[in-house]
Amino acid sequence: MELELTGFGEFEGVELLQKLHLFQKLTFDETSRLGSIIQYMDVPAGTIVIEQNALGDALYVIGKGAVDVSRDADEDGTHGEGEVIGSLKEGELFGEMSLIDDVLTSARVTTAVPCRLLKMPRAAFEALLATDDKLAVKVYRSFIRTMSDRLRRANAQLAKATVFQK
Numbered sequence: 644m645e646l647e648l649t650g651f652g653e654f655e656g657v658e659l660l661q662k663l664h665l666f667q668k669l670t671f672d673e674t675s676r677l678g679s680i681i682q683y684m685d686v687p688a689g690t691i692v693i694e695q696n697a698l699g700d701a702l703y704v705i706g707k708g709a710v711d712v713s714r715d716a717d718e719d720g721t722h723g724e725g726e727v728i729g730s731l732k733e734g735e736l737f738g739e740m741s742l743i744d745d746v747l748t749s750a751r752v753t754t755a756v757p758c759r760l761l762k763m764p765r766a767a768f769e770a771l772l773a774t775d776d777k778l779a780v781k782v783y784r785s786f787i788r789t790m791s792d793r794l795r796r797a798n799a800q801l802a803k804a805t806v807f808q809k
Contacts (some may be wrong), residue, residue, distance in 0.1 A: 656761050657674050660681075667785075680771055683761060683762075684758075684759070685757070685760075686760055690753065691753050692710065693750070695748055698745065698748070701738055702737075702741065702762075703752075703760050705733050707757075707758060707759040708733065709732045709754075709758070710730065710737065712729040713751050714728055739789075
């Protein structure tokens with residue numbers, strides 16, 4: 644007789660969310676509430692998950708697999724090998740900015756191999772935070788910290804690049 648584990652996938656999603664820098668300050672209960680809105684997606688290799696210059700609608704976490712991030716820099720309608728600007732692997736996230744603003748996406752994200760993605764849709768995210776002010780404050784503070792860290796790193800890289808150009 645084989646046992647079927649139910650609910651394990653949801654726990655796995657919560658555990659993965661807790662490992663993300665963005666959600667590390669949340670309690671297990673708070674992370675579980677966020678985990679309750681996650682949709683699991685099994686996606687074949689070569690699938691465009693987010694298209695450049697589209698309105699994003701979700702945050703994605705890579706449960707299994709890897710994705711490539713590319714920009715159509717020369718605006719020829721293609722995303723050639725030279726336009727890949729990065730790769731993300733298991734445990735990393737993308738699309739988080741779409742949860743907080745209505746700006747078009749800055750890059751295309753394509754699955755490099757078959758992937759298991761955890762999708763947190765914006766509508767469900769906003770509905771959940773609308774019902775829990777304390778959770779909303781903690782989540783948005785996390786977003787601010789993350790954006791602040793990214794801005795500091797970008798400024799440091801820009802300062803280095805400027806020094807090398809002189």
